[in-house]
Amino acid sequence: MARTEAASKGTVRRTMRLMGAYRAEIVGVAILSVIVSSTTLVLPVLSGRAVDAIVGPGDVDMLVVERYLAWMAAAIVTTAASQWMLTDLSNKLVYDLSRDLRTKAFAKIQRLPLSYLDSHPSGDLVSRVANDVDLLSNGLLLGLQQMLTGVLTIVLTLVFMMGLDVTVTLVALCITPLSFVIAAAIARRSYVYFNKQNESRGALTALVKESMEGLPTIHDYGYEDETRERFEELDEDFRAVGIKATFYASCVNPTTRFVNMLIYIGVCLVASLRAVAGLVTVGEITAFLSYANQYTKPFNDISAVVSELQASFACAARVFDLLDQAEVEPDAPEARELGHVEGDVALEDVRFSYVPGREVLHGITLHAEPGMTIAVVGPTGCGKTTLINLLMRFYDPDSGTISVDGTPVGDITRASLRGNWGMVLQDAWVAGGTVADNIRMGRPEATDAEVAEAARAALAAPFIERLPEGYDTVLEPGGSQLSAGQRQLLCIARVMLARPRMLLLDEATSSIDTRTELRVQEAISRLMEGRTSFVVAHRLSTIRSADQILAMRDGRIVERGTHEELLAKDGFYASIYKAQFESA
Amino acid sequence: MLRLVRYLRDYVKECVLAPLFKLLEAAFGLAVPLIVAQVIDEGVRAGDTGLITRSVILMVVLTVVGLVCAITAQYFAAKLSAGFGTRLRDDLFAHIMSLAQADIDELGGPTLITRVTNDTLQVQNGVFMFFRLILRSPFVVFGSMAMAFVIDGTQGLIFLVAIVALFAIVFLVMRVAIRRYAGVQAALDRIVRRTQENLDGVRSIRAFRREGAEQAAFGEENDALYGLQVAVGKVSALMNPLTYMGINLCLIAVIATGAVQVGVGTLQQGEVVALINYVSQVLVELIKLADLIVLLSRSSASAERLNEVFDTSRSMADGTQDASGADGSVAFRDVSFCYPLSSTPSLSHVSFEAAPGETVGVIGGTGSGKTTLARLLVRTYDASEGEVILGGRDIRDYSLATLRDACSVVEQDVRMFSGTIESNLRMGAGPDAPAGELERAAALAQASDVLASKPEGLEAAVEEGGRNLSGGQRQRLSIARALARKPRLLVLDDASSALDFATEARLRHVLSHDLSGTTLVVISQRVSAIRHADRIVVLDDGAQVGYGTHDELLDSCPVYRQICLSQLPEEEVSGHGED
Structure with a gap:
């Protein structure tokens, strides 16, 4: 409890520091707030004075009335103009701040280690970048626009009222706390019921989701009536708790209105009695009454702003938490650029764990000579994907060394190491932009002719040429216009163009569609010619043509050799092979 | 939206009483400025402290009665809207259950979830606000105007003009802002999508060293969002200053004409004070009324989406053969x-x-x-x-x-449903099948070890959609469910x-x-x-x-x-x- 409080204090201070960059704007907001609240409050005084000059038939001082009306007009225009500027200025400040925060958060994601990104649901990170920043800015806006004017209005109202008459002011002051007490009591009750209502709604939504998604099954089993009964039961709970939640929440306004009215009446009583005694004028009564009318409003506003701000600081904390995460360790200072490589890859007793204490690779040693094809096979969870992660340096091993052409990868810059690997994953990634841009990704300086050549070599040219604008067709981020097979061909073309010496391939587990599938296979085998290739293999033909098969289980290489050698051994590999490719 | 009124039929009493009590509260609220005028014109002027005290007591009584009325009204409104929502939802859900899969596809399967959970609440909320405000806000707004007419015809005209003008301002600003706000939402959606795509492709992005390019692309979307936010801000920033100007110009007009009228004796000073009071009540309620209209238009869009479901009838004809x-x-x-x-x-x-x-x-x-x-x-x-x-x-x-x-x-x-393993298997086996039959079906489907792995066996809980089971467990249990039915x-x-x-x-x-x-x-x-x-x-x-x-x-x-x-x-x- 104390800890979260300290944390939230830190969050507030940090948010304030961020706002410190906008010092000029904040001074502007403060000045405008003072202007808005004082001109707003002057108005009842002015109208009160005008009313004082309107006593009765033949007893109206038109000159005085007109003078005050002119003042009123001036005050009104000033208030309106400053209010508009105040809103506009705080909008700009807050939106600029949130734009800045978003840019930082997104840039941060680019620098976070994959260990963080893999262990956090992407939906949560997205929501920090988009929604949390948005909620933070909403809270700050309200704070800037209403908090300051609210506090100023209360203080100035009291000052103005004191200036008119101390006794009447004290009456208003005495009744005020009642408003807080009642509002707090109701808020507590309604908070409890709102939580219950949310729970009940959650249960209802879960059932609806389950039933809608499983509708074919429900129909299939003739389970409509049972499902409907379950729904009606939950819906009835929701109704019962909903009445209470709605009712309590809707009582806040009438009760605060009631207290306001009491203040109003109290002021009216005391002011009138003092007017009878000649201590207060009629115009001053009207001024008092309109103060009494508006003086309680900021209290409601402020309490709304405070709860809004609390919520937005919680959001800010989530954004700051993201910004504070440790980044990828920078390349070693003496790390060198990896130029042209032969493609000799060696792993020496490599151990790795995603979570400390739970090792997933236990001492992997292997050697791929330039141009060799290594097929990695094994059941789900055997460590195949982890191997890719280490070779690309998405993760670094706990111990042991990985080296390329004899150089440990720790001594090479990550960028140049990755530039020498070509990677084709199962779910091929397509960036927003043209087809040509996507292919050129690995070698930005490539000419149009080279791009087309790579597409032809990857067997991607036929479908690209059928696209409405050919190579200039703009693809959505994620490439939703293309089929899965086409996306894969595009990625192969990308690697073709980059001409890396080393390849990492993650074969599709299930066929995409038979005809494109054949083309993808053909393109991949062209790609592998003369390159050192690591293939997480599912296809028998790939496995059989590999120079070496690594059969992995539980983070260990249990067998290695060619297809024939391993079949002859009749061990682990032979058993997976039989289960997968021969029928029972 | 009107078509859905049928779900209110059990709440006729509440539908009448809620607005009625609301109206009473408003009426008491409107009476107060009149009493204040009397206090000033007769009490203060004549030094009649007795009248002042009596009037104040009257005001307190009216306020207390007003509070009781308001709370009663809120209760009836809460009761009728919650009942309305539940009846509507039950009916909607039952109707969806009765549709064929082709009809569901045509309506858009995933949208049905939001229709049942969200659109019904939107309509329910519209109903709630309608019964709370529909009589009150117009009553206060037009009641104030009527009071002004009662006090004096010229003053009434000033109110009329002011109310029309203010209404136009509020409505126009809201409309423009809401329309532009949709643009902001779309820009925010693009930010969400861009970030999601970036995270999905993080390995490829790093493999191709595209981090910089991604940041530049994100920066563009982010700038676009900023531009739209500021633009919407400029429009909605107009609301408060414009209504403030409108209402206070009305105030100036009331005092200016009032001064002349008091001078010639057609109006009293206290009545001017009362008019000033009405002016400030008008603004508050007018903004509420505009909110209500916006809310109702949103609810009626939701009602539209619900009616679309009700209008879809089952397209698959049932046969007669056994x-x-x-x-x-x-x-x-x-x-x-x-x-x-x-x-x-x-x-x-x-x-x-x-x-x-x-x-x-x-x-x-x-x-x-x-x-x-x-x-x-x-x-x-x-x-x-x-x-x-x-x-x-x-x-x-x-x-x-x-x-x-x-x-x-x-x-x-595979679809499993929340409940227990037994309740899922019974979908196939029927309610009366002996437990042994369920276990046999599980054994055939190679799911015995699923039951063995749970201490509660058949009674083990299944969470929504079966998410507490692995994919393989779900598949085997659903095969068991199908086998339990002994299909041909x-x-x-x-x-x-x-x-x-x-x-x-x-x-x-x-x-x-x-x-x-x-x-x-x-x-x-x-x-x-x-x-x-x-x-x-x-x-x-x-x-x-x-x-x-x-x-x-x-x-x-x-x-x-x-x-x-x-x-x-x-x-x-x-x-x-x-x-």
């Missing part, structure tokens, strides 16, 4: 099918047949129409052309209830994709040996799952490109050969066909 006597023979006769919202057929001209107890295999890649075929077999959809035959009769002749008892489908994307036709649509090879092999053995009377349709991407079927249908992109036994197809069907080549040892495939 399917319980039909044997398990099944056939497709030149069947084609096109999904409701699609223009290209998902299945065209498919024909095959199976005698009772035989097995038909269906193979093809993703998107080749395999799942569609499964759905036509159990009449989730009706074929667009051709006939689906069960037990020698078109399946459309059977009553759905008996048809569904005769055949079961297990899809790859069992359709397995990639139903063992999450099982490991050994378990799948055991399951295959059970299916071919222990279910001799049941006709099987096995759909898969794996040759090993279907190669021993009596006949195999090969699908490619919705078309039937091969039909026959494994050996026949290896000779005659190039697509089948290709599939086999990628999955089976070459020796098994070669020796067939041209080489």
Whole structure:
């Protein structure tokens, strides 16, 4: 409890520091707030004075009335103009701040280690970048626009009222706390019921989701009536708790209105009695009454702003938490650029764990000579994907060394190491932009002719040429216009163009569609010619043509050799092979 | 929205009382400024402290009564809107349950969830606000105006002009702002999508060192969002200053004319004070009224979406024949099918047949129409052309209830329902089946170890959609559910994709040996799952490109050969066909 409080204090201070960059704007907001609240409050005084000059038939001082009306007009225009500027200025400040925060958060994601990104649901990170920043800015806006004017209005109202008459002011002051007490009591009750209502709604939504998604099954089993009964039961709970939640929440306004009215009446009583005694004028009564009318409003506003701000600081904390995460360790200072490589890859007793204490690779040693094809096979969870992660340096091993052409990868810059690997994953990634841009990704300086050549070599040219604008067709981020097979061909073309010496391939587990599938296979085998290739293999033909098969289980290489050698051994590999490719 | 009024029929009393009490509260509120005017004009002027005290007591009484009225009104409004919402939701849900899958697709399956959970609440909230405010706000606004007319005709006119002008301002600003706000929301959605895509492709982005380019692209979207936010801000920033100006210019007009009128004796000073009070009440309620109108237009958009569901009636006609006597023979006769919202057929001209107890295999890649075929077999959809035959009769002749008892489908994307393992298995076995029968079905489906792994056994809880079970556990339990029903036709649509090879092999053995009377349709991407079927249908992109036994197809069907080549040892495939 104390800890979260300290944390939230830190969050507030940090948010304030961020706002410190906008010092000029904040001074502007403060000045405008003072202007808005004082001109707003002057108005009842002015109208009160005008009313004082309107006593009765033949007893109206038109000159005085007109003078005050002119003042009123001036005050009104000033208030309106400053209010508009105040809103506009705080909008700009807050939106600029949130734009800045978003840019930082997104840039941060680019620098976070994959260990963080893999262990956090992407939906949560997205929501920090988009929604949390948005909620933070909403809270700050309200704070800037209403908090300051609210506090100023209360203080100035009291000052103005004191200036008119101390006794009447004290009456208003005495009744005020009642408003807080009642509002707090109701808020507590309604908070409890709102939580219950949310729970009940959650249960209802879960059932609806389950039933809608499983509708074919429900129909299939003739389970409509049972499902409907379950729904009606939950819906009835929701109704019962909903009445209470709605009712309590809707009582806040009438009760605060009631207290306001009491203040109003109290002021009216005391002011009138003092007017009878000649201590207060009629115009001053009207001024008092309109103060009494508006003086309680900021209290409601402020309490709304405070709860809004609390919520937005919680959001800010989530954004700051993201910004504070440790980044990828920078390349070693003496790390060198990896130029042209032969493609000799060696792993020496490599151990790795995603979570400390739970090792997933236990001492992997292997050697791929330039141009060799290594097929990695094994059941789900055997460590195949982890191997890719280490070779690309998405993760670094706990111990042991990985080296390329004899150089440990720790001594090479990550960028140049990755530039020498070509990677084709199962779910091929397509960036927003043209087809040509996507292919050129690995070698930005490539000419149009080279791009087309790579597409032809990857067997991607036929479908690209059928696209409405050919190579200039703009693809959505994620490439939703293309089929899965086409996306894969595009990625192969990308690697073709980059001409890396080393390849990492993650074969599709299930066929995409038979005809494109054949083309993808053909393109991949062209790609592998003369390159050192690591293939997480599912296809028998790939496995059989590999120079070496690594059969992995539980983070260990249990067998290695060619297809024939391993079949002859009749061990682990032979058993997976039989289960997968021969029928029972 | 009016069509949904029928759900209020049990709440007629509340529907009358809620606004009535609200009206009473407003009336008491309006009376107060008049009493204040009296206090000033008669009490203060004449120094009549007795009158002042009496008036103040009257005001306190009115305020207390007003509070009681308000709270009563809120209670009735809460009660009627919650009851309305629940009745509406129950009816909507029941209606959706009664629709056929094709109707659901046409309405948009995923949108139905938001319609049931969100749109109904939106309408419910609209109803709540309507009954709370519909009488009160207009009453205060127009009541103030009427009071002004009562006090003086000229003053009433000033009110009239002011109210019309303010209403126009509020409404225009809101409309423009809401429309532009949709643009902001779209820009925010693009930010969300961009970030999501970035995270999805993080490995490729780092492999190709694209971090900088990604940041630049994000920066552009971010700037666009900023621009839109500031632009909307400028419009909505107009609301407060403009209404403030409007209402206070009205105030100046009231005092200016009031001064002249008091001078000639047609108006009293206290009445001017009362008018000033009414002016400030008008503004507050006017803004509430504009809010209400916006809210109601949103609710009525939701009501529209609900009515769309109610207007959809079940498109699939029920048959009259009892399917319980039909044997398990099944056939497709030149069947084609096109999904409701699609223009290209998902299945065209498919024909095959199976005698009772035989097995038909269906193979093809993703998107080749395999799942569609499964759905036509159990009449989730009706074929667009051709006939689906069960037990020698078109399946459309059977009553759905008996048809569904005769055949079961297990899809790859398995659906379990919250409850217990037992409640899920009983969907198939029926409420009275002995526990032993459920356990036997589980054993056949290789799911005994799932039960063994839970201390509660059959009673083990299943969470929403079965998310506390692994994919393989879900698949086996759903096969058990289907077997518990003892169907004469069992359709397995990639139903063992999450099982490991050994378990799948055991399951295959059970299916071919222990279910001799049941006709099987096995759909898969794996040759090993279907190669021993009596006949195999090969699908490619919705078309039937091969039909026959494994050996026949290896000779005659190039697509089948290709599939086999990628999955089976070459020796098994070669020796067939041209080489």
